[in-house]
Amino acid sequence: MSISTVGAGPAVSAGPAPLAPPSPARRARKRSRGLLLTWGFAAPALVVYATFVLVPVGLAAVYSFFNWNGLGDLDRFIGIDNYARALADPVFLGAMRNNALIVVLSLLIQGPLAIGIALLLNRPIRGRTMIRTLIFVPYVLSEVVAGLAFKLLLPPDGPFDGMLTALGWVGEKPLWLADPDIAFWTLFAVITWKYLGFAIILMLAGLQGVPEELSEAASIDGASWWQIQRHITLPLLGPTIRIWAFLSIIGSLQLFDMVFILTGGGPLNSTETMATYMVEYGNGRSQIGYGSAVAVILFVVSLVVALLYQRFILRRDLAGAITKGG
Amino acid sequence: MTATLTPPPAAPSRSTAPKQPMVRKRRGRDVGTPIAYLIAIIICTITIAPVVYVILGGFRTTAQINRDPSGFPNPWVFDKYGAVFADPNFWTQFGNSAIVAVATTTGVIILGVMAAFVIARYEFVGRGFLFSLFVAGLLFPLTVAVLPLFTMLRTFGLLGNLFAVIGPQVAFALPTTIIILVPFLRAIPAELEEAATIDGASRIGFFWRILLPLSWPGLVTVGVLAFVASWNAYLLPLLLLGNPATATLPVGVQYFSTAYSQDTAGVLAFTSVAMIPALLFFTLAQRRIVGGLTGAVKG
Numbered sequence: 001m002s003i004s005t006v007g008a009g010p011a012v013s014a015g016p017a018p019l020a021p022p023s024p025a026r027r028a029r030k031r032s033r034g035l036l037l038t039w040g041f042a043a044p045a046l047v048v049y050a051t052f053v054l055v056p057v058g059l060a061a062v063y064s065f066f067n068w069n070g071l072g073d074l075d076r077f078i079g080i081d082n083y084a085r086a087l088a089d090p091v092f093l094g095a096m097r098n099n100a101l102i103v104v105l106s107l108l109i110q111g112p113l114a115i116g117i118a119l120l121l122n123r124p125i126r127g128r129t130m131i132r133t134l135i136f137v138p139y140v141l142s143e144v145v146a147g148l149a150f151k152l153l154l155p156p157d158g159p160f161d162g163m164l165t166a167l168g169w170v171g172e173k174p175l176w177l178a179d180p181d182i183a184f185w186t187l188f189a190v191i192t193w194k195y196l197g198f199a200i201i202l203m204l205a206g207l208q209g210v211p212e213e214l215s216e217a218a219s220i221d222g223a224s225w226w227q228i229q230r231h232i233t234l235p236l237l238g239p240t241i242r243i244w245a246f247l248s249i250i251g252s253l254q255l256f257d258m259v260f261i262l263t264g265g266g267p268l269n270s271t272e273t274m275a276t277y278m279v280e281y282g283n284g285r286s287q288i289g290y291g292s293a294v295a296v297i298l299f300v301v302s303l304v305v306a307l308l309y310q311r312f313i314l315r316r317d318l319a320g321a322i323t324k325g326g
Numbered sequence: 327m328t329a330t331l332t333p334p335p336a337a338p339s340r341s342t343a344p345k346q347p348m349v350r351k352r353r354g355r356d357v358g359t360p361i362a363y364l365i366a367i368i369i370c371t372i373t374i375a376p377v378v379y380v381i382l383g384g385f386r387t388t389a390q391i392n393r394d395p396s397g398f399p400n401p402w403v404f405d406k407y408g409a410v411f412a413d414p415n416f417w418t419q420f421g422n423s424a425i426v427a428v429a430t431t432t433g434v435i436i437l438g439v440m441a442a443f444v445i446a447r448y449e450f451v452g453r454g455f456l457f458s459l460f461v462a463g464l465l466f467p468l469t470v471a472v473l474p475l476f477t478m479l480r481t482f483g484l485l486g487n488l489f490a491v492i493g494p495q496v497a498f499a500l501p502t503t504i505i506i507l508v509p510f511l512r513a514i515p516a517e518l519e520e521a522a523t524i525d526g527a528s529r530i531g532f533f534w535r536i537l538l539p540l541s542w543p544g545l546v547t548v549g550v551l552a553f554v555a556s557w558n559a560y561l562l563p564l565l566l567l568g569n570p571a572t573a574t575l576p577v578g579v580q581y582f583s584t585a586y587s588q589d590t591a592g593v594l595a596f597t598s599v600a601m602i603p604a605l606l607f608f609t610l611a612q613r614r615i616v617g618g619l620t621g622a623v624k625g
Binding site (some may be wrong): 034035037039041042043044045046048049051052053054055056057059060063070116120121123125126129131133134135136137138140141142144145146149150152153157158159160161162163166175193197200250253254255257260261275278279282283288291292295296298299302303306 | 359361362363365366369370371372374376377379380383385394395396398421422433436437438440441443444445448450456459460463464465466469470471472473474475476477478493494496497498500504529530547557558559560561576577579580583590593594597600601604605608609
């Protein structure tokens with residue numbers, strides 16, 4: 001870092017601001033040097049990001065217009081046929097419906113659950129750190145490990161059924177992962193197990209930013225615990241909730257690993273998501289063109305949802321965050 | 327980071343000042359605390375029961391498991407864990423995971439902090455666009471890019487090479503990293519930079535000698551997140567690395583469970599060993615993660 005000695009260090013700092021406006025030429029030179037430095041800092045990240053994110057996403061868009069198996073020349077242009085085929089396939093439409101259902105269920109069930117638990121745990125109780133660590137465990141485990149664990153827990157007459165028997169469940173137990181009517185709900189339960197901890201920790205983190213004096217003041221004024229949560233804590237937690245909801249929506253739309261491990265999309269496509277469908281066709285059956293069209297649909301859905309969300313819900317949180325420097 | 331998050335020091339919230347009325351009004355809390363404990367116990371039981379089952383299962387034999395799926399090890403058997411540690415594939419995959427995770431984390435931190443630095447602190451044409459471009463990365467799921475990545479890397483003959491996973495993982499971790507770091511770097515007062523400039527520091531000098539040391543906690547946060555994400559990554563290694571000898575641990579676990587599907591206890595042992603590094607690492611770094619999330623959310 002020898003460059004830092006270039007400026008005339010001590011001499012300048014001695015006098016208070018002997019700064020005549022620099023000549024335009026010098027200013028321009030300085031500015032272009034600054035610009036060079038700026039882009040020099042940004043360039044490595046930009047290059048890697050472009051190479052491995054932007055270019056492949058662009059290529060996916062190109063491939064989506066071809067009938068291509070990934071080998072040989074990319075010469076069978078078929079226009080929007082891949083898209084038409086996907087949108088006419090009941091299995092793909094079912095996958096989209098599953099994604100949509102997971103989005104809605106996550107928001108309606110995981111959100112309130114996480115907020116409620118976080119509010120209850122946001123008090124000085126003993127073993128708080130330990131509780132937090134344990135709550136976060138599922139989120140830290142890889143999807144593969146978690147998925148395999150549940151696969152081993154949930155077979156007919158498996159450990160989970162054994163536990164239900166021990167708890168007094170009589171009669172038949174559902175085929176958790178093998179019954180098309182039930183597998184989706186099992187999947188959702190496992191997803192909730194996996195990601196609820198993240199939501200709770202996020203909410204707890206947000207609650208740390210809610211000044212305690214407000215609740216205390218309200219409490220002195222005679223507000224009940226519930227009134228305090230409802231009228232003070234929850235509104236102040238708003239930004240956290242909105243960010244969580246955004247992450248949850250995007251995550252639900254792009255769900256892959258857990259489904260792939262746990263059910264592979266089955267039985268009878270009942271747990272298929274857009275992503276598992278795409279990998280099945282693109283990688284499993286080497287229909288790169290068709291898989292890419294599915295990928296583009298997945299991307300467009302995510303984008304539209306995100307833009308709408310940002311436009312209508314996140315706007316006030318983000319206002320000024322991007323354009324105003326500090 | 328915490329400096330910008332905790333409420334201003336003007337109000338030392340848990341101080342002694344208004345204690346009397348609070349204690350009286352907190353009767354609701356006295357009822358609430360046992361409930362909080364109860365809920366905490368229920369939640370923690372649900373979250374760790376499957377994990378405990380997997381770990382204990384590794385200490386049983388498959389015959390024991392088949393006889394009584396939900397029982398305890400009786401007697402305790404250590405062979406299965408021994409077999410995992412004696413399996414050369416396990417160590418290869420462990421090594422691959424370690425290399426990929428360390429390289430990914432290093433790459434993400436270096437590239438991320440450099441880009442976040444200029445985005446956070448300098449006005450220049452295209453800054454808003456650059457930031458939006460990285461933020462948009464959140465919307466580019468790996469699944470969208472994975473088929474072209476596969477064909478691209480095959481063209482370059484990189485399939486099966488660990489670089490094939492490291493590059494894309496760095497790239498896909500950049501958006502989150504930059505989003506977390508930008509508010510963080512912005513929070514460092516401009517006066518510090520002015521002072522440094524007056525003392526003759528160049529922009530690089532400021533970055534290197536003042537900004538980096540100050541942003542250390544933020545870097546640790548994004549580093550931990552990148553490391554855990556990389557350690558757990560599945561889709562990319564699955565498609566780009568291929569066979570058990572070049573795979574990372576999650577893919578290896580999956581291979582093992584398919585190849586030895588009859589050996590339930592063995593699968594459980596392999597699975598538990600595979601989750602230990604992430605758990606350990608996370609436990610050590612968990613305060614950082616929570617702190618980092620607070621920053622990201624408030625940013």
